Amino acid sequence: MDTKSLIITIATTLFQQKGYIGVGLNEILKECNISKGSLYHHFPNGKEELLIACLQSLKETITTDIVEIFGRYQNTKKATNAMIEKIIHNLETEGTLTGYTFSSIVSEMALLSDAVRNACAELYQEIENIYVNKLTADGYSKENARSIALLMTASIEGGMMLCLTQKTSEPLKIISKTIPNIFDDNVNVVNL
Amino acid sequence: MDTKSLIITIATTLFQQKGYIGVGLNEILKECNISKGSLYHHFPNGKEELLIACLQSLKETITTDIVEIFGRYQNTKKATNAMIEKIIHNLETEGTLTGYTFSSIVSEMALLSDAVRNACAELYQEIENIYVNKLTADGYSKENARSIALLMTASIEGGMMLCLTQKTSEPLKIISKTIPNIFDDNVNVVNL
DNA sequence: GTCTATAGGACGATAGAC
């Protein structure tokens, strides 16, 4: 792998786990086994430019991954359960925030950098769109599909937070079991 | 107000908005108009001790507030809508993370400090317990109440995240409208 | 109980050799 890709790969994981401010350039350099001069050659505008490159890379990875899972299952309910299953598996093997989550970056940077905030917004939007497409294929109206997709995104993101504090994957497991209740028999009762 | 309370009050808000690492002691001191010696007199173990004091204070504030709201409304649905309404109001007037959220602290510190992680876990638990009590009063079984309360906590926390990225309160508004669908006609279908 | 001054280290970023 070329140096630039290596930096992005390693930095992405670190940023997901520890947030943007929580990861120093030195830590990234050490894990990559490169030096400061090399990093600034590939990212002349420094750390924030690197972060945005990581978010773009993350967008590719996440959407490819979720599209693949959602293509493999008949309906949104089964696909969602499979997806959360995968997140839980990651969480239990790595013991930390990875996969489809980047809440640490959002909560730190949303107020500090519009460029980063927009990149994160775009990433959430891409994920939600995949849900919306599957839900409309299931027969939901566009409006209801959007509401449900948003609730899915929010509860998975929040569920990761709860898993982190509890050091268990229980919260996501319960969410995986509870979320389908929004789908069932509620095709027409969204937006009361 | 005595100095110690002043420090806690101001630091709590700053930590909620910018996270733990994102706020320097100097910024806290400046807003309090006090000096470093004074802060270290009240919190001899430094910044992390202050953070934990802030989380304890936050627990008081949040639970008092939510208990009050949940006491004012007949059922969980109405109480939840009123609560989210209040969060949205805060969000729109302050334009930043405050109120019942502390996701920035969780995502930054959960892996770094067990003391902080436990304080956050306790805080989430307190909030969930209020929901659980109201839900069982509504007639839900203990187990279903727990599942729904967890989904509520997660989706509100995740919804704040989406509001931050989009600079709108739309996500929380939609969540407020969509969440009640989990309650309706689903008393017995949780945990499929 | 509050102040000033300062220690000692980590940070992001730059300069210039090779």
Next chain:
DNA sequence: GTCTATCGTCCTATAGAC
């Protein structure tokens, strides 16, 4: 394209006067 050396700033924390 990668390296080392270094700058200037910020950080948490401490020491000691009042």
